[in-house]
Amino acid sequence: MASNVHGEFNQKVDYVFKVVLIGDSAVGKSQLLARFARNEFSLDSKATIGVEFQTRTLLIDHKVVKAQIWDTAGQERYRAVTSAYYRGAVGAMLVYDMTKRQSFDHVARWLDELRGHADKNIVIMLVGNKSDLGSLRAVPTEDAQEFAQRENLFFMETSALESTNVESAFLTVLTEIYRVVSKKALTANGPESAAKSSHLKGTRIVIPGQEPVPSSGGPLGCCSAT
Template sequence: MASGGGYGDASQKIDYVFKVVLIGDSAVGKSQILARFARNEFSLDSKATIGVEFQTRTLVIQHKSVKAQIWDTAGQERYRAVTSAYYRGAVGAMLVYDITKRQTFDHIPRWLEELRNHADKNIVIILIGNKSDLEDQRSVPTEDAKEFAQKEGLFFLETSALESTNMKNRMGILEIWLERRLLFRVPLK
């Protein structure tokens, strides 16, 4: 099993680097999930992502130092040309929707199709319902998302980047991805 993760320092020897992409409509909280994952931060005055950005975090898995590159892209339609190149080399994807905006969930099949058309066929995908702290404004029932994830063969969880809910679960899933890659000697990019 994974031996736990942590924030590595810059001088640490890196055995592997892997790429995970964040995908979903604009304003679903992808950048906040990225900030929470990489730096354990949340900013109330976050601005829309323009183009592509990424953050890294170093984990220790199977006694190997693994640098996770988490890539965030703009969810707006005008940046879709950037997005297709962005999938290349990814071993994992976080497909994010906002539980308070049904339309963002309704767009998930389109994002999933695009991902599957451009990414490696073995990519591991987590469907993430973000903003679970806004339960009283929910417009996407958890059961709908679970059913969709099961039908499509995706992992599923709900989270709140604001409250850092389920962040450890997400980290555990990332570690499992890497561990499987290392155990089965599947090369990491």
């Protein structure tokens, strides 16, 4: 179980994990980041310009893990940042607005871009944000679940405004990254060499009780090597 680290500046950081937020503009990426990193939410949030990141230090399995969460503008004109943005990322939150069907329809394109730039075994969570606006729902949960199962992604619906599932979504991704990297550390002469490697090749990741259902004959897990 993960928890916050108190007095984090006195702590030796064992791992730094880069996680990127991707998805259309105005789906709530920056609000999800603010809620997770600072437990804040702003109704007057302005569009993100370029790239920014925030950190939060957590304790996972008695190890100090610094999560470095990167946020970028979803508008097309900022897409030139992609290669640098994805470099070194070991996790991704692919966010859509469950009240805007178009933002969900674009998820496949964002996933293609992510897989084109990032390590092929990156841990990916599909996030349907704004679950507090249930009466305006335009994307049935079943549609998103079906897409996540087909693509071997984890999936949660969140509300940055109400803080619903935000912590769970980020911690699920970070804990799975930790499991992959720490498993590699056992065969790579200690955690330092594993932490330096952003390649998670050949590693299968499964969350008990939340694993995606594989397609017929497919591997179980979110990030199986192909």
